[in-house]
Amino acid sequence: MYRIKQIPEDFIVEEQIELDFDEDGKYTYFQLDKKSCNTEDAIISISKKLRIPRNAFNYAGAKDKNALTKQCVSVRGSIRNFENNEIKVKVLGKGNKPILLGQLTKNKFNLIIRKVNERPEKISFIPNYFDDQRFGRNNLQIGLNILKKDFKNAAKSIEDKRTLEFLKNNPNNSIGAIRCIPFIILKMYINSVQSYIFNEALNILIKENSKNLTKVDYKQGEFFFPKEFIEIENLPLISFDTIYSNSKLENIYNEILNNNNLTKNNFIIRSISNITPHGDLRNAFVEVEDLNISELYDDELNKNKNKIKIDFSLSKGSYATVVIKSLFSK
Structure with a gap:
């Protein structure tokens, strides 16, 4: 049986979103990079660390815990750059509107699937x-x-x-x-x-x-x-x-x-x-947009097994894990 998300680096997600910047805006947009925590837990952690009310934050979509993810978040007022072992906040600029749930256009995925026996056929x-x-x-x-x-x-x-x-x-x-x-x-x-x-x-x-x-x-x-x-x-x-x-x-x-x-x-x-x-x-x-499937590589985490790299994009609200289930379903 194949394995996903054996380590966070096996599952990389980057949100694609369009933002309208205005240096006089009352909201600050920042890029949230995280691993080993879900989006809500990351926001709560930032809220406590920087003493900003939780309800000041908005994001377009929740990202999984067991992954490396990049997404945009808005906060009412200002925020400073911040980083710890799981979370990185990078200020992007200001705007007049909060980010809304569902505002993203698509997500780009870079995945490593482990313990595979063969290269799957492409799907569309x-x-x-x-x-x-x-x-x-x-x-x-x-x-x-x-x-x-x-x-x-x-x-x-x-x-x-x-x-x-x-x-x-x-x-x-x-x-x-x-x-x-x-x-x-x-x-x-x-x-x-x-x-x-x-x-x-x-x-x-x-x-x-x-x-x-x-x-x-x-x-x-x-x-x-x-x-x-x-x-x-x-x-x-x-x-x-x-x-x-x-x-x-x-x-x-x-x-x-x-x-x-x-x-x-x-x-x-x-x-x-x-x-x-x-x-x-x-x-x-x-x-399933821009699907690329690599050749098999030796899996350094699982003895005598192979891994494969898979990249693709999906429209918002669709699940990369469904793509994986479809690719490896028999």
Whole structure:
């Protein structure tokens, strides 16, 4: 079985984003280089070290813990250059707007895959699945509990010092405990449910439209990779206001919702401000751009094994690990 992310240097991600600079702007843009921590943990560390409120920071997309990553972050006000063993802050300039979630255009990946036996064949597309990183350790269950208004179990499942401390002092105020979590993290819990439902719908449509496919496990179930491109329309990221393009798609989504004891109305969340999600569409398939696959090299970390270098770009919101799963699926 191949291995990824054996060391952080095996997985290098560089965010591609366009920024409008203005030397009189009230926001400072900086490049965040990090390893061995996720984006949110890095921001919290910077916040504490430089004594800047966490809610002053914004970024376009969360980056994985087990990787070397480069991304742009905005902070309200000023910040200085800063560096430790895991994090480097490099000021880029000022602007008038904060960076918004989803603002990036694409991500460029430089990967080393270890313990491989052969060079995979090139691919030009992947099903646009959300992979394990989207779901974290228990994001999906927390999100489901919030949507079902089971705030007690949602709060208990959140492994965060702020929530635990609040519950210790206010054991009957589960909603208050949940509100201790940064907005961007609360959104991730709800987004994980939308992502799971999208994956399940895409699975159903791929299996209906292709007989030549391979199956790969992931934490929430299975992925199916067709050998040929399939014309599947953009699929909804479900919300209370989702309008389906046809009755077949509506039936598919309703079946998935029913299996999880949900309806569209569950996505209206009045008890916690501003986390009711809005509906959107996501490509069912996405292009793997500028894919380069090296020859096999001796793997210095695994005796008598080979490694391979793979470079490519993906549009925002798509997962490099899905590319790897597709390349090495049999």
